[in-house]
Amino acid sequence: MSLFIFSLIVFSLVTAGVLRGLFFDGIDAYFYSFFDGLSSGFILNTSNLMSFLFDDYSMIIIGAIIALILFTKNRFSDAFIYLSAMGISSLLVKYMKGLFMIPRPLAGSYLMDQISYSFPSGHATTAAVFFILIFYIFRKYFDSKKRRALAIIIISVGILTVGASRMALGLHWFSDIVGGAALGIMCASGVIMAFKKAKITGSRIYKT
Numbered sequence: 540m541s542l543f544i545f546s547l548i549v550f551s552l553v554t555a556g557v558l559r560g561l562f563f564d565g566i567d568a569y570f571y572s573f574f575d576g577l578s579s580g581f582i583l584n585t586s587n588l589m590s591f592l593f594d595d596y597s598m599i600i601i602g603a604i605i606a607l608i609l610f611t612k613n614r615f616s617d618a619f620i621y622l623s624a625m626g627i628s629s630l631l632v633k634y635m636k637g638l639f640m641i642p643r644p645l646a647g648s649y650l651m652d653q654i655s656y657s658f659p660s661g662h663a664t665t666a667a668v669f670f671i672l673i674f675y676i677f678r679k680y681f682d683s684k685k686r687r688a689l690a691i692i693i694i695s696v697g698i699l700t701v702g703a704s705r706m707a708l709g710l711h712w713f714s715d716i717v718g719g720a721a722l723g724i725m726c727a728s729g730v731i732m733a734f735k736k737a738k739i740t741g742s743r744i745y746k747t
Contacts, residue, residue: 553718620731
């Protein structure tokens with residue numbers, strides 16, 4: 540519950556800041572300039588790889604594989620949660636891009652395959668959903684405080700790496716990444732929370 544509320548608050552604040560042109564203008568300009576100065580061959584190649592791994596088509600294939608594995612292990616609820624969170628987050632990103640219509644940075648506008656709007660970042664959203672749900676699927680292996688702390692570090696590094704790759708390519712502002720990550724965390728935690736609540740309610744009804 541707390542993670543969902545926190546991510547909802549962060550997403551709402553970022554969205555308000557972006558739409559009203561508040562404090563994010565200066566921060567976006569700073570990170571845009573910073574990543575523009577890091578545009579080496581290695582960074583660009585790595586960024587292209589990360590973008591490829593977390594684009595829609597790649598995640599459909601990866602999601603299908605994960606769901607199939609979960610089905611073969613009779614973990615139907617986990618498969619449902621994974622597919623639901625990925626599907627809901629994807630629909631929300633597409634809807635919000637069209638609703639807010641925030642243009643991409645000029646450096647990325649020349650790419651023919653990047654004709655959609657900028658906010659929120661779909662790659663950052665997908666990365667957040669993916670890493671959180673992978674942690675959830677393998678939660679039994681993170682039963683101690685040290686392992687949970689390690690999982691949080693891995694999730695954070697994963698989301699930051701994907702987000703940084705999009706900024707390094709000049710395709711997103713910093714606010715797009717923060718908003719996308721918050722939206723992804725909100726979708727993943729919200730679906731998990733809703734499923735758990737439905738499961739508890741269903742078991743109570745069954746007992747009565």
